[in-house]
Amino acid sequence: MKLSDRKRKILQFVVDDYITTAQPVSSKSITEKYLKDVSSATVRSELAGLEEMGLLTQLHTSSGRVPSIEAYKLYVGELMEKGKLTTKEINFIKNAFNEHSDNLESVVQNAVKVISELTDYTSVAYAAHSEKEKIEKIDIFRYKEDQALLLIVTENTLIRDKFIKIPKSMSDAQIKEASGLISKLFVGKAFGEVKELSGKVSEEFSLYKDIFASVMSAIEEYIGKDGVSVMIEGEGKILNHPEYADADKVKNFLSVVTDREKLTDILVDDNDNIEINIKIGGENGENLPSDCSLVTATYSASGVKVGTYGVIGPLRMDYQKVVSVLEGVGKILEDILKNK
Amino acid sequence: MKLSDRKRKILQFVVDDYITTAQPVSSKSITEKYLKDVSSATVRSELAGLEEMGLLTQLHTSSGRVPSIEAYKLYVGELMEKGKLTTKEINFIKNAFNEHSDNLESVVQNAVKVISELTDYTSVAYAAHSEKEKIEKIDIFRYKEDQALLLIVTENTLIRDKFIKIPKSMSDAQIKEASGLISKLFVGKAFGEVKELSGKVSEEFSLYKDIFASVMSAIEEYIGKDGVSVMIEGEGKILNHPEYADADKVKNFLSVVTDREKLTDILVDDNDNIEINIKIGGENGENLPSDCSLVTATYSASGVKVGTYGVIGPLRMDYQKVVSVLEGVGKILEDILKNK
């Protein structure tokens, strides 16, 4: 069966209505609120068609229709109208970013907070460090006999509290020299390029090969899994939505959302070119629960993708609003990160 | 009415039983499982006495008894037997602390994780920075024309990513000199002492008074509210306990536990000399919900109190287990922090 124009329209209404009311949609309510020029019987046969196509389901024989996962996908892809933020909401976003904008992570943390408040869903984000990030400054700072702090300033942010071991035998002057050499070698290069240097340590370095190795492994850790920071806000927001009245569902949701590893897994995705990415219902074997949707956007700083931010919530999510909030926050985020 | 010996014993059993079963305790079950040499009628009259004293309550006329908040307080204070960890549990704790012990916060984060896993409750902690903490090293590191990173190494941890503004007009050499002067002045002093210096800036500093002011305000921020870091683990664990089947209760709980400010408020307490502190049921106006208990211990590094860690959960908490886990973790924590 093919999707006629009227079927599309009806499907759109069903999804819209279900998203706002959380109640199965009946043929009668469609004719009353929306398609006033046909009878409910007509709508019923259309609904039956949509159900046959796998776009709608019924909870029981005598209940209204509920969108299937496929229907949500179609909805966000083709049916959904573009939402607009009210000026009030726009101002709310702007004001939220006025303070604390010195550090990438705190900016994103802020974004997550705003998104959660405006959408009433759990908001999440991660900030990673790409191989393309360029090193602007690098320094080694001894603070104990055998311990030093490695500081790397990049375009976006900087490595913090990266402790490295150093040989006790080295004098402060030697450390300084090593630091200088490393700095000369690394500054201006991207992490990826630096990694390649690993093999060809030049002569002048033989003295400092221990310290060099420490720095390299710190960098590898930084651009690897451990360098990813994850942010969450509004963990409990899920409880505001009636489909999560069941304690088991909440538990499942929270177990994913409060587990940084699982969350990272969900957020780190390949589609880095798509502006807004909507994933509806986790597939088998994925960490995203099958009854959850994830709407994300990517953000970049100095032209390099830094991470992802977005919203995780029930399938019956207000995609329209979520998308416009993410876009709104994205614009401001872009502004801020450009000026850094 | 005074608390006879038998009443104490019965009360202890009621609390024990209620903690493990989550069911109101009946006179019959007491004679069956515990006081086998008297009849249920006898126990009933004792229970009536305990109820009159405000230690037990009934949900309705024909239900068993449930401990009151007073009873819990009496229980943890006098009645509760000391629990012991199994060797399995002790090993679990030890193993968890094997890796990542370089930084105070990650150690405590680790502790929180272990506690939550072993007790099956939500575990929280905070790490603050006291005025008594001594500065071991201080340095200023310019990374942009008008921005620098202030690094302060203390006995326990170090200030991370503290950005300060610096005047563009200053040369690198001047920054270095300022840094040296500040270092000379501050190293070896505690934050509290440093704060006092604020007024009497000596002559040689007049050139660098901007930078000095930045450093001072960073330090003040650090030992003030913003320098406190809060850790949480197992936010969803509360759902494992039947008294939190109600979505509203969960929401209330989560709204406290996921709000860093509220959580800090709950954790920051004056009783810093008590090893283990048990607070049962939040009073009116407090952030701790009235149906929650908080069991905490304080930890210190280099003799200075650093923070608090503990468990937050339902009134019907397995205090015995929680206390032993906190003690077990505390011992290892102490070991680790001593060797830093």
Next chain:
DNA sequence: GTTAGCACTCTTTTGTGCCGACTGCTAACT
């Protein structure tokens, strides 16, 4: 002080009937 026995209370469970909300189908209409 203790106990058996009993009446009483209150919750929980089960069953029944009824209402209302929808649907699917059919036969008639345009």
Next chain:
DNA sequence: AGTTAGCAGTCGGCACAAAAGAGTGCTAAC
């Protein structure tokens, strides 16, 4: 061929009643 009114059928939800079960408080006797 598409649309519609009408109607039977299905199912959830609700109210109500009855019965079962758990536990208590009281009393009279030991």
